Amino acid sequence: MYSIGQVSEMFGLPISTLRYYDKQGLFPGIERRSGIRKFGENELEALRVIECLKMSGLEIKDIKQFMDWCVEGAPTYPLRRELLEKQKETVEAEIAHMNKVLDMLRFKCWYYDQAIQDGSEDRIKSLLPDHLPDDIQPLYDHAHQ
Incomplete structure (x- = not known):
């Protein structure tokens, strides 16, 4: 206790x-x-x-x-299951939304790392929207859906 x-x-x-x-x-x-x-x-x-x-x-x-x-007790199992399923769906939707937010943040961190390295945004802007590095393109695409 x-x-x-x-x-x-x-x-x-x-x-x-x-x-x-x-x-x-x-x-x-x-x-x-x-x-x-x-x-x-x-x-x-x-x-x-x-x-x-x-x-x-x-x-x-x-x-x-x-x-x-x-x-x-047992007669309420279906009610409990339904409530939990609804909350699970709510959380999954929030996670999907937050993953999109996270991808935008990751993309923007990369973007500004490049801008700092280059001293301007010109080169990076020329890569938008479809010519980004292979590891960055999916982040950009997901964030802009």
């Missing part, structure tokens, strides 16, 4: 956040000893899921619904 302070350190979360999660009912089975929360392995796993769902963009009310479904 872990204290709220220990869990705060383990997850890098403020104690106030853990208290808030508890008040929202996200740890339905949490044990209390003399009013002090004691986090077991079930709460730690729940917290991992909560943080994952939060990072995926899910609101606390929807995370609460998911956690309630977990308590309800």
